[in-house]
Amino acid sequence: xxxxxxxxxxxxxxxxxxxxxxxxxxxxxxxxxxxxxxxxxxxxxxxxxxxxxxxxxxxxxxxxxxxxxxxxxxxxxxxxxxxxxxxxxxxxxxxxxxxxxxxxxxxxxxxxxxxxxxxxxxxxxxxxxxxxxxxxxxxxxxxxxxxxxxxxxxxxxxxxxxxxxxxxxxxxxxxxxxxxxxxxxxxxxxxxxxxxxxxxxxxxxxxxxxxxxxxxxxxxxxxxxxxxxxxxxxxxxxxxxxxxxxxxxxxxxxxxxxxxxxxxxxxxxxxxxxxxxxxxxxxxxxxxxxxxxxxxxxxxx
Amino acid sequence: xxxxxxxxxxxxxxxxxxxxxxxxxxxxxxxxxxxxxxxxxxxxxxxxxxxxxxxxxxxxxxxxxxxxxxxxxxxxxxxxxxxxxxxxxxxxxxxxxxxxxxxxxxxxxxxxxxxxxxxxxxxxxxxxxxxxxxxxxxxxxxxxxxxxxxxxxxxxxxxxxxxxxxxxxxxxxxxxxxxxxxxxxxxxxxxxxxxxxxxxxxxxxxxxxxxxxxxxxxxxxxxxxxxxxxxxxxxxxxx
Numbered sequence: 001x002x003x004x005x006x007x008x009x010x011x012x013x014x015x016x017x018x019x020x021x022x023x024x025x026x027x028x029x030x031x032x033x034x035x036x037x038x039x040x041x042x043x044x045x046x047x048x049x050x051x052x053x054x055x056x057x058x059x060x061x062x063x064x065x066x067x068x069x070x071x072x073x074x075x076x077x078x079x080x081x082x083x084x085x086x087x088x089x090x091x092x093x094x095x096x097x098x099x100x101x102x103x104x105x106x107x108x109x110x111x112x113x114x115x116x117x118x119x120x121x122x123x124x125x126x127x128x129x130x131x132x133x134x135x136x137x138x139x140x141x142x143x144x145x146x147x148x149x150x151x152x153x154x155x156x157x158x159x160x161x162x163x164x165x166x167x168x169x170x171x172x173x174x175x176x177x178x179x180x181x182x183x184x185x186x187x188x189x190x191x192x193x194x195x196x197x198x199x200x201x202x203x204x205x206x207x208x209x210x211x212x213x214x215x216x217x218x219x220x221x222x223x224x225x226x227x228x229x230x231x232x233x234x235x236x237x238x239x240x241x242x243x244x245x246x247x248x249x250x251x252x253x254x255x256x257x258x259x260x261x262x263x264x265x266x267x268x269x270x271x272x273x274x275x276x277x278x279x280x281x282x283x284x285x286x287x288x289x290x291x292x293x294x295x296x297x298x299x300x301x
Numbered sequence: 302x303x304x305x306x307x308x309x310x311x312x313x314x315x316x317x318x319x320x321x322x323x324x325x326x327x328x329x330x331x332x333x334x335x336x337x338x339x340x341x342x343x344x345x346x347x348x349x350x351x352x353x354x355x356x357x358x359x360x361x362x363x364x365x366x367x368x369x370x371x372x373x374x375x376x377x378x379x380x381x382x383x384x385x386x387x388x389x390x391x392x393x394x395x396x397x398x399x400x401x402x403x404x405x406x407x408x409x410x411x412x413x414x415x416x417x418x419x420x421x422x423x424x425x426x427x428x429x430x431x432x433x434x435x436x437x438x439x440x441x442x443x444x445x446x447x448x449x450x451x452x453x454x455x456x457x458x459x460x461x462x463x464x465x466x467x468x469x470x471x472x473x474x475x476x477x478x479x480x481x482x483x484x485x486x487x488x489x490x491x492x493x494x495x496x497x498x499x500x501x502x503x504x505x506x507x508x509x510x511x512x513x514x515x516x517x518x519x520x521x522x523x524x525x526x527x528x529x530x531x532x533x534x535x536x537x538x539x540x
Contacts, residue, residue, distance in 0.1 A: 035341035035349055061354040160372045160478045161365065169361045169486070173391060176358025179341075179350040181398040185406040188343035188437075198408035200343030202433030230406050238398035242391045246366050249386070256373040263379060269386030273448055276393040280444045281422070283400050287410035287438075293428035 006251040009156045013149050014244030017170075020145035021239030022232045024064060024174050025182030027138030029190075029224040029231065030131055031105055034060045034179045036187030039209050041112065044121035046207030051124055053131045053220035055108035060183075061175030063104075064142065068171030071097035071143040072150060072164030086155075090147045098140035105132050131220050146170045149243060157247070170243070177238045185231030190223050198291060245272055308469075308538035309531065315464035316530045319488065322464065323526025324519055325457030326492035330356045330500070331515045332450025333392070334443035337502040339435065346413050346436030346443060346505045348399055352497040353490070355392070356454055360489050363388030363455025364462055368482060371463060384459025385452040392451035396439050403438040411438030415505050421445060436505070446506025457492070461485045464530075468537045477537070484533045491529060492522050 027033070030053065032040045037056045044050070057063050075093035078084045084092075106128060113123040150166035153159040159166065191209045192201055213222045224232075249269045255262035309316065333356050336347030348355055366387030370380050403409050412429035413419065414436035419426055421442045430436050439447070465481035472480065496518040504511050 035338035035351075038338045039342065059351055059354050061350075061358060157369070158372070159365070159369050161368050161482050162475075162479045165479065165482055165486070166365070169365055172354075173358045173362050176350060176354045177391075177395050177398075180348040180355060180395045181402055183341050184343065184349045184399065184402045187341035187349065188403075188407040188409075192342070199431035200407070200409055200434035200437040202431075203344065204433055231402065234398050234401055234406075238394050241394045241398075242362060245394065246362060246387045246390050249390075250366070250369060250383075255370055255379070255383075259374060259376055259379060262370065262374055262376070262383070266379070266382040266386050269383075269390055273386070273389045273393045276397045277441070277444055277448065280397050280400050280439065281441050283397075283404055284411045284422075284424075284438075284441060287404045288424070288429060291408065291410050293425075294431050295428045 003251065003254070006157070009152055010244060010247050010251050013152050013247065014240045016145040016148040017243035018236040018240030020142045020149070020174055021177060022236030023138045023141040023145070024060070024178040024239070025232045025235035026224045026228055027135050027142060028060055028178055028183060029186045029227040030138065030220040031055045031135045032220055032223070033057065033063065034183050036183055036191055039187065039191050039207060042207040043209050044116045044119035048207060048209065048211060049119065049121045050209065050211045051127060051217045051219045052209070052223070053109060053127055054112045055105050057104045057108050059175065060179040061172045064175035065168050065171035067097040067101055067139055067143045068146045068150070068167035069164055070100055071147050072167030075147055075151070076163050086151060090144060090151060093147055094140050094144040097143040098136045101139040102132050102136040105135050127219060134221060142174065146174065173242065174239050177242065178235050181238050182227065182231035182235035186223060186227050190226050199294070303535070303539040305535055308535055312468050312534045312538055315468055316527070316534055318464040319461050319530035319533065320523060320527045322457040322460030323488055323492045323529065324522050325460065326360060326454050326489055327495050327518050327522030328515055329450045329453030329457060330493055330496040331504065331512050331518070332446045332453065332507055333359070334439060334447050334506045335500070335504060339503065340437070343403060343407050343409050343437040344434045345503045346415070346438065346440070347503060348396060348439070348447070352500050352504075353493045355395070356450070356493040357490060358395070359388040359392040359451040360454035360458045360493065361486065362391035363451070364458045364482070364485060364489070367455070367459035367462060371466060377463060380463050381456045381459050384455040386455070388451040388455030388458070389448050392447050393444070396444050396447055400439055409437045411440040412436050413440045413443065413505055413508070415509050420508050435503070442508050443506040446508070449507070458485060458489050461488050465533055465537060468534055470537050470540055472537070472540050480537055484537070488526060488529050488533070491525060495522050495525065
């Protein structure tokens with residue numbers, strides 16, 4: 001393939017992946033999926049009933065892998081067996097995945113809240129009505145973008161894996177990234193804005209999540225409003241960078257032209273990783289200097 | 302009737318390579334600094350997600366890059382290297398963005414609670430751990446450990462896929478790749494789950510005392526992957 005063409009396709013893939021990452025994280029903030037949900041689940045037991053949507057269908061990676069696999073399978077079947085156009089097939093695949101996601105969201109909220117009856121946690125029907133369509137919307141965007149990435153990889157970049165499997169793998173990856181990056185902003189900051197900024201969650205504060213909003217009582221949509229300012233976009237950048245950089249090294253040094261180019265692509269990847277290690281070290285040093293230690297140094301003092 | 306013994310003897314090298322790949326994956330997971338749910342609340346050092354999830358995310362990204370490489374070259378070292386690089390890119394991007402969130406979003410410096418001094422940078426750690434937590438963020442030693450873990454996992458995944466896709470079979474190329482990739486993902490997950498019993502939710506990297514438990518997981522993975530590889534080789538080779 002022409003290098004310029006490859007780079008163009010890669011740019012579209014990177015852009016789609018960025019959107020997928022951001023919407024994946026915001027979906028998990030609206031519905032409180034993944035690890036920070038442990039606090040939402042714990043709150044009523046500590047006498048803090050709340051109006052925050054409580055679902056953890058599964059960890060984010062399996063959940064998004066399921067969306068990707070369902071969407072990818074429907075897309076494949078519609079394209080290959082019924083000869084539909086790509087755009088329609090991907091839209092239909094993402095729609096089916098979003099509908100299944102909505103079913104799981106509803107049952108997860110009902111089940112989790114009902115199991116907390118003894119802690120006087122109510123089931124809010126208006127929360128289901130307002131939150132589930134939002135989560136389905138985000139799930140649709142995530143699945144659609146992952147399917148676009150997977151389709152372009154199979155059809156244009158000639159990746160050997162079948163489309164549903166690629167969508168499954170990218171679903172795992174986007175979930176792993178969302179759960180590792182954006183969710184920390186929700187779990188460590190948004191849920192605990194009532195404690196002083198600039199520290200991890202003291203175990204003594206577990207379950208004491210913020211329940212009042214800027215106006216009224218806080219719900220999942222309030223949380224996504226806050227996380228959309230930082231957690232969501234950086235998750236998008238992370239997934240976009242992963243998809244883009246892992247493809248970029250072979251787009252620039254095309255291994256099909258020879259083994260040398262293949263090894264150059266490996267070296268380019270290693271240099272990127274090295275640069276990221278150095279960058280992390282620089283941020284670490286800057287953070288240590290800016291924030292300073294929490295305790296006095298007993299040895300030197 | 303499928304000639305089971307014949308298929309196994311023909312592909313005995315691939316059985317060995319798949320087993321080796323599985324063992325590598327299992328070992329690699331111990332390097333990945335995961336803090337589980339506590340890390341998502343900046344309550345433990347490491348990445349705020351589960352062991353299996355992150356290892357699988359990185360390793361499968363490596364599988365995607367190795368799968369693309371296998372299409373254009375026969376060189377095993379190159380395929381393994383590309384798997385390693387794909388996984389290393391995924392995990393280091395995830396960790397650097399995690400560092401952004403911990404530093405700028407939560408306002409905590411990276412700090413380990415398991416060691417007083419970072420073995421790589423020699424920086425004091427314990428006084429940078431905020432009260433009531435088991436550390437937070439990704440100090441340099443955890444970052445480097447994560448990169449090593451991602452790389453080993455990528456090599457393991459790529460080795461499993463390379464072996465499966467080269468088994469002598471009557472399948473067409475498209476079907477073989479589909480089947481081999483699904484088996485590879487399955488074997489990856491099996492070996493990503495086994496070490497999580499050692500890790501028990503959180504591990505900071507190779508400097509963590511829990512890291513020393515890896516031989517148990519590796520022996521278990523050896524047995525389990527050996528059985529998986531026999532099933533995989535017979536299933537693909539018999540078609």
